[in-house]
Amino acid sequence: MAEVGIIMGSKSDLSIMQEAANILKQFEISYEINVVSAHRTPELMLEYAQNAHKRGLKVIIAGAGGAAHLPGMTASLTPLPVIGVPIKSSNSIDGWDSILSILQMPNGIPVATVALNGAKNAGILAAKIIGASNPEICQKMIDYAEQLKNEVLESAKNL
Numbered sequence: 150m151a152e153v154g155i156i157m158g159s160k161s162d163l164s165i166m167q168e169a170a171n172i173l174k175q176f177e178i179s180y181e182i183n184v185v186s187a188h189r190t191p192e193l194m195l196e197y198a199q200n201a202h203k204r205g206l207k208v209i210i211a212g213a214g215g216a217a218h219l220p221g222m223t224a225s226l227t228p229l230p231v232i233g234v235p236i237k238s239s240n241s242i243d244g245w246d247s248i249l250s251i252l253q254m255p256n257g258i259p260v261a262t263v264a265l266n267g268a269k270n271a272g273i274l275a276a277k278i279i280g281a282s283n284p285e286i287c288q289k290m291i292d293y294a295e296q297l298k299n300e301v302l303e304s305a306k307n308l
Contacts, residue, residue, distance in 0.1 A: 213247060
């Protein structure tokens, strides 16, 4: 059973959203991935968001470009934490439309928002959320942070 749901507004977003899947795979966290458009398949989005927790998901990562309504609409329909990934798409205004659409949510409907095309960080944040109640994943996050630290220290030595 998947713990993290990764959804995106269009198949063209997959190259970005795959980075979230890759990091979840690295931490051995189960996930599902699907295209769920807020504008083209609103009924599917409604069903997905309302039933995600009933299917055992613990976190949803939602990526979208342009008007980027998918993360916010999903957050309005689910009790789960939603992490929004703004995507610079072909119809985007340098990604700012997506960033602001996801970032500027009204009070009561939060969406954790990562950087433009920042799906890897969304995957890491989802892992941290799961790690808060899973000691094995928490330890993997500690080890990952140590690995990052060692990489920086090693690169400094090689200057």
